Amino acid sequence: MEQTFIMIKPDGVQRGLVGEIIGRFEKKGFSLKGLKLITVERLFAERHYADLSAKPFFNGLVEYIISGPVVAMVWEGKNVVTTGRKIIGATNPADSAPGTIRGDYAIDIGRNVIHGSDSVESARKEIALWFPEGPVSWSSSLHPWIYE
Ligand code: UDP
Ligand code: MG
Numbered sequence: 001m002e003q004t005f006i007m008i009k010p011d012g013v014q015r016g017l018v019g020e021i022i023g024r025f026e027k028k029g030f031s032l033k034g035l036k037l038i039t040v041e042r043l044f045a046e047r048h049y050a051d052l053s054a055k056p057f058f059n060g061l062v063e064y065i066i067s068g069p070v071v072a073m074v075w076e077g078k079n080v081v082t083t084g085r086k087i088i089g090a091t092n093p094a095d096s097a098p099g100t101i102r103g104d105y106a107i108d109i110g111r112n113v114i115h116g117s118d119s120v121e122s123a124r125k126e127i128a129l130w131f132p133e134g135p136v137s138w139s140s141s142l143h144p145w146i147y148e
Contacts, residue, residue, distance in 0.1 A: 001076050001077065001078065002076065002077065002078065002079060002080050002081060002120060002123075003033060003074050003075065003076045003080065003123055003127060003135065004074070004075055004076075004080045004081045004084045004116060004117045004123045005072070005073070005074060005115075005116070005117045005122075005123050005126035005127050005130060006025065006072075006073045006074075006075055006084060006088075006114065006115065006116050006117075007070050007071065007072050007073070007114065007115040007116075007130075008021055008070060008071035008073075008113065008114055009064065009065060009070055009111075009112070009113055009114060009115060010064065010065065010067045010068035010069065010070055011064075011106075011111045011113055012071070012105075012113040012114055013037070013068060013069050013070060013071060014068055015105070015113075017105055017113060018071055020105075021071075021101060021113075021114060022071075022073075024087055024101065025073075025075050025084070025087065028077075028083070028087065029077060029142075029146040030075045030076060030077040030080055030083075030084075031075065031076045031077060031138075031139075031140050032073065032074070032075060032076075033074040033075065033076045033135035033136055033137075033138075034072070034073055034074030034127070034130075034131045034135040034136055035071070035072070035073050035074075036071070036072050037069050037070070037071050037072075038069060038070060038072060039066070039068065039069045039070070040065065040066060040070065041066065042062060042066055044129075045062045045065040045066050046062055047129060048065070048126065048129060048130075049061055049062065049065070057110065060110060061110070064110060064111070072130045072131070074127055074131060074135040076135075077146075078147065081116075081117055081118075081119060081120050081123050084116045084117070085116050085118065086100070087100060087101060087116075088100060088101050088102060088114050088116045089101055089102035089103045090102065090103075091109060091112065092109045092112075093106035093107055093108065093109065093112050094107075094109075096112075101113060101114050102114065
């Protein structure tokens with residue numbers, strides 16, 4: 001089954017949005033396969049966002065991600081990468097639809113509350129980076145009530 005990496009950024013943690021955000025993924029029917037609250041170091045944040053290292057906002061983005069603890073998660077389910085991005089909403093909260101996490105809880109692009117992998121391949125890399133111990137292996141007894 002497909003997995004994605006979701007991270008609640010420092011602003012989401014500081015603003016008390018952890019429960020609300022986890023609830024949205026849980027209520028959708030996805031399964032939580034990894035969860036930790038951690039503060040990451042600069043080099044680690046730079047590795048996570050390595051693809052964006054040439055962008056003008058890169059340094060500010062790294063400062064933002066290391067500014068406080070983040071909640072790192074692995075979520076699993078059919079199409080969870082694409083659907084996770086839809087639940088999160090557009091990168092710039094000015095364009096995120098109401099009903100999405102960024103649409104409901106954010107205003108500025110540099111304080112957009114949450115990260116989600118943009119492809120199955122990025123998810124694989126990000127899960128390996130953030131969860132070198134591997135996700136937790138368990139199967140939900142709700143499975144037949146969510147999948148036909
Ligand atoms: N970002 C920013 N300014 C920009 C574009 C992106 O501060 O002009 C930040 C924003 O927090 C975004 C992150 O960099 O979530 C990663 O950018 P990406 O294009 O990967 O967006 P995402 O995948 O998070 O929607
Ligand atoms: Mg991205």
